[in-house]
Amino acid sequence: MPGDSLLLNIQAKQQHTYDAIVVGSGITGGWAAKELCGKGLKVLMLERGRNVEHIKDYTTANLAPWEFDHHLRLSKADKERSYVQSRHYSYREDNKHFYINDKENPYEEIKRFDWIRGDVVGGRSLLWARACYRWSDLDFEANLKDGHGIDWPIRYKDIAPWYDYVESFIGVSGSKENIPQLPDGIFQPPFELNCAERSFKQKIERAYTDRKVIIGRTANLTRAVKGRGQCQARDLCHRGCPFGAYFSTNASTMPAAYATGNLTVKPHSLVNRVLYDEGKQKATGVEILNTETNKTEEYYAEIIFLNAATVATTFILLNSTSTRFPAGLGNGSGQIGRNLMDHHKGLSITADIDGFEDSYYYGRRPTPAYIPRFRNVTDQSPDFLRGYHYGLSAYRGRQEHDAAIGSALKEALAEPGQWGISMYAFGECLPYNDNRVTLDTNKKDKWGRPLIAVDCSFRENENAMHKDIAATGVEMLEAAGYRNIQVNGSISFPGNANHEMGTARMGKSSKDAVLNSYNQMHEVPNVFITDGSCMTSGSCVNPSLTYMALTARACDYAIKALKKGNI
Template identity: 70%
Template sequence: MSGTGCCILQQQNDLSSAGKRSNTIFMPGDSLYINNKATKQNTFDAIVIGSGISGGWAAKELCEKGLKVLLLDRGRNVEHIKDYPTATMQSWEFAHRNQLTQEQKQSHPIQSRHFSYREDNAHFYVNDLENPYVEHNRYDWIRGDVVGGRSLLWGRACYRWSDVEFESNLKDGHGIDWPIRYKDLASWYSYVEKFTGISGNKDGLPHLPDGEFQPPFDINAGERYMKQQIESKFKNRFAVHGRTANLTQPVKGRGQCQARNLCHRGCPFGAYFSTNASTIPAAYATGNLTVRPHSLVNKILYDEQKQKATGVEIIDTQTKQTEQFYARIIFLNASTIASAAILLNSVSNRFPNGLGNGSDQVGRNLMDHHKGVSINATLEGLEEHYYYGRRPAQLYIPRFRNIFDDKATDFVRGYHYFLTATRPRTAAEGLIGEELKAALSVPGPWQINFSGYGECLPYADNRVTLDKTKTDAFGRPQVAIDCTFRKNELNMHADMVERATEMAEVAGLKNIRVSEKISAPGNANHEMGTARMGHDAKTSVLNAFNQMHEVPNVFITDGSCMTSSSYVNPSITYMALTARACDYAVNELKKMNL
């Protein structure tokens, strides 16, 4: 029986009255936690750990299916619109003109490695000095510290995976086989796309499945020229409209994208998908959601007799006190590294090496996309054309290497490019007064940029562990990360440079400038793989429904679950996997299997 008065056995009858229930935000010190009935009042139907993209979706889906849900996040609460303090500020209103101060660089030495951490959104990020971790090799763990997590900060590129991705491990022998295929996710992709709001174009490419799209942002004259050049001069290379979780048409409660290029501050229009603007409001609408910020999950509680998880232990990050909460099912969505750390710290007689870790795969196979390739060049001509706004979508060149007949000899898998065409202002050095104003009003020649993301293979020794010789501010073992890119990634990265340069030359671009430095793991913010899905409990952590093989009432649908990394941005796949897993979990509850 749920401490909030909702019994799992009554869910089907309760669905119609869900809207009559009340939501709650619990803050540290609330009287809920000072009573003699803590166990009852701290019991819910489901607990969701983490409120980022996948955690927000889990909360929404479970609430809409009639469950009383507790959503836990280590960060402070952020309410849509109200808590976006810089959303409408002008550049000159920032004390440091959007540059980082020395103090910010010192308190955020990891976060400041990433381009997205700036004066206008620094309040969303974790303080690195207060949250240390061990880097055996450089690893850029970029983290939010707010309810909503990195859903407030993500790049919003949304591309479905195809069976090229889901079958790659099986075909080339790297990693283990995915327990699902595209057909298992296709309807769930459609389901989440309709709610999320993806703008894009139906391109009819078998290796880049079409989805449920709003009209795309139009491409400009420079991009149109590059699209024509690439598709006419290279077989099986395509340049398509970028697909992004930015609305080109308003939907309920959310407005159309204004093309301001200020998404990273939080969007007061709700025009891009975030937990705060989208899934939490939907969950609140049911009356079934309880949000508790400042709640750092320390471990998942396991009952040896029942052979199930019974709840979680949290540390209140403000009071430093521990608290326990209980539920029938748990969704672990703390993000790839944090989820692995929680599992590894959840030890018991049954699981001395971490919850559900009989396979010794928890923490292993850490992956991230590699990036850093940047090819810039000048496009002569088209001076009569310009563009307006700062639209969030780019031209997109999906993978063409190791697909069709374009085979590489020194690496497997592939990569994609984003391509942009812009007209920066004319150089105005040495000018003042009217001459300076006149020069700044004249756009310079078209500039074309290729940037790429490539796939990382799953390596068992790219892993997350706990360093028990070092502790964090709460006395817990520090997370330790040991992850490097290997020969396959380095060879692929070099090929990304060569192929982009080739396309620039064939398109007749001038003044080609090449930057080929490869990023450190983590810097693409697409970490995946530490609790992978698979057919066999001996070699994987989760089954085909994101359910732990060894602890059946725990589900993991964040990046941890990924069995390979693909070259494609992963977030829309996390959403689809989460919605599918929630549907399965609730059906299993109704059948009394959990």
Template identity: 70%
Template sequence: MPGDSLYLNNKSTRQNTYDAIVVGSGISGGWAAKELCEKGLKVLLLERGRPVEHPSYPTANKHPWEFPHRTQLTHEDRENNFVQSRHYSFREDNKHFYINDKENPYQEIQRFDWIRGNILGGRSLLWARASYRWSDHDFEANQRDGHGVDWPIRYKDLAPWYDYVERFIGVSGNRDGIPQLPDGEFQPPFEMNVVEKHFRDQLSKHYPHRPVIIGRTANLTKPVQGRTQCQARNLCHRGCPFGAYFSTNASTLPAAQATGNLTIRPYSLVNKVIYDEQRQRATGVEVIDTESKHTETFHARIIFLNASTVATTAILLNSVSSRFPNGLGNDSDQLGRNLMDHHKGLTFSASVAGFEDSYYSGRRPTAIYIPQYRHVHEPAANYLRGYHFAGGAYRGRAGGEGIGVELKESASVPGPWSMSLYAFGECLPYADNRITLDHSKKDPWGRPLIAIDCSFRENEKAMHAAIAADGKEMLEKAGFTHVRVSGSISFPGNANHEMGTARMGRDPKTSVLNAYNQLHAVPNVFVTDGACMSSGSCVNPSLTYMALTARACDHAVSELKKGNL
């Protein structure tokens, strides 16, 4: 294992005690490690997967013809990764980042596409990098229509932390002045191509409340903190040796390591949180070494659970005691409930006449974006909440005729323009969309098997039908032809934005976490990954996870200094 002294410290039992333990090294876990280390705490970062060291990503610079199957999956790939291969991002050139489904089973009471990394850095190496702030329209949604519980925070509570996070990770975008999509601390934006600008201009004539903007993305357009700008290669899914997009490996982890306060332990599957009933505090975690299957205990004054929504909640459900017979901090019976994901699945495409004298440079890493407008400026009669669109214009190849030189020359001729859109919609929090543990079955590590029971309901299906109508109409109104609509509503999990199951709230009787992401009943345990979310919005959640994490770390250290934890 590279850097043994960094990754594992077994000098004595005493050195199994730290100031803080962070479980999971993905987007939020990396942020927790950075913030706590920089505030002077000795931090143990536990990751179930193998190490991945930036910038050593094995396929990052390979050509398509260097892959035996030209980046396509084999029958064996699909057999071993029968869940991961349901997702578009799982390919031959990055399959080494994902979990093996045969070796890591879970029970699907209803189909749930649990897409997982199995590496240091987790899904921060695999995310699509869309970085949008939530607004009060999102934070007030539950209170407004009575679904779920009211968020204990509002935009003003998170705004300075959005600022802080954006400045560190580097988010490119425009200041667009859209109330339901607050502006941020942006690097220069990527540029729309000529057809996208035409689409924007045409849409503004017909829909004044549907602005078309360039996507805000955690891809650098100018260097920051040892990372260089995006090369527009469209190979982000392989890992970026330039550090041009935000990942734990390229960004927060080096910052945490620079403090000298971080210990990383890979191959460490957290089984449960240990609770001291006399002190009414958590004292540590029990870890299963995934290579040896030996169990070891680590201790700390504060614990951050950032293993991802499903895994974090499974850890809490498995952390039982006489005080918490149904899972740590589960006085409300809300632990495991209210599982959400965005629904997607429709693709809209159209032919675009003209613009043959125009092209574009590189393969831009972000889409155009149309923020939510339903129930903001435009009403909808038969469903609650809303959706956003994204997409882009592009040119294929006109050629492909002849052989030899003739074929090469014809293949280099640009074809006609096309325009495509896709959409993400919000899922309401339903109490019976949930995660449970099946104690009659065990996983390979001897833990009760995780069972997931989740589905989209009538509200999401009605919204999906509205998405189909709106997307088609917008392309037609823009003057495009041969408009095609394909696909169907996705299964939960496939948007890779699973949220909920340990929601924040104002009342311990109806929620799991308080306004600072602490368990109501166990205040030295924090949850700042997707499990903490009280609603799902239709806005990509990752930037909000980061801001919540930075805010919670600040509060945790303050409370430690006061002796409250």
């Protein structure tokens, strides 16, 4: 009967209706779910990948190298199946099951772009390098001062309390250093520099008044917290940590959200578009493709957080067309997909260190030493804008030997060899309007959706900075008195630093920005975006801690606005 059909439709819609929908389960999606659930909202988290349960699904976490078929190397089949993922150092035999299948999920590279993607609940929170550094006003004011991009609508003071909040929850180990361009935070006890690194620190800080060598700040616990154990210094984080010692959605924010009784997680849910009501002028929900059934489904909510990661969030926005927004949801500014940024990297600067033959170190520390940005902090280089930071580690390799076989060989291998040091750097990329993500409607993916196209490159400024990184690294190793200094590598391709950002930027006006100062869409006020796409500039500092702080801040604002009836 018609009446029965209507009743069934109403019930189905009610069963698919929540207070909030969070798209994506990575670092920011996990935080959004935790915050919204903690405030009493019924939350649906949608994840395109399969489920990964903390501890149980870290299937390789305790295996020895010889227990893998290829001893941690990639097979020819691995490289063919994941021809993009295998461009990145982190994609290995022991964690390849967390990454996406490139053959099944292609995209168009107008210029080479290394889009490194997880395909599991937890996303790249299971795979990140865990570096946690606060931005400063040197970063938030950069666009305004040098005229690239648009001005950020916030400053450090706006986000500082949210840095406190996030660091207190996730657990960040580090040392207080009183460096203006790298604000201190709420830290657990730091990991220690080894003897060679301490010597390097003394030499560099004696030779240069503008540089400091500090221990890296990392979301690895040095003291256990409720539900999570202390870091064992195994440096196997990329396999998933059974101790919960590094921050991930699976070990930290998701359990907190589940504990409220308000979270529903739906894996295998590829979001196609945001549903928009022309009459109400607000979003009503999302359409997903169930990748197990290949059928579309709709889910509804009062507020929506898009946290699918920059490129995927851009796809959703551009694919969400309507009469009001023919170029994509909330895209009256025309800025969605533009200003794509990533950090540039790629160099390895190495040297041999004499001395310290009677010293060694314990364990495999999960964070390097760190030299904060010193270029263009007080004085402006004539060669390039913005700046970079270095990471470094001192280590001992194996002893060189002539023994061929037997006990002599075993004894020789047990002796540590020469001390060495290795440096790398991350540099800032300026926001360029024509570095962008678009949709190619003439090409379709396996589900019949427009293919993502990426057109992004590093330019003159980044290349000039890259040259300075190499020259200055050599200069510092020479100042330390090291020998056999070598520079290897070349500038990376965009995407390979895993810090893609900027395609739905924050700004003061809807004329030239997608989001306001609270990560709320200017033109669709019940949609919030707090993944990397929200960023207005890139800094040279790892961005994940800032993403988390912005997410917690946006959730607080959204809940208050919802209660006031402003959304």
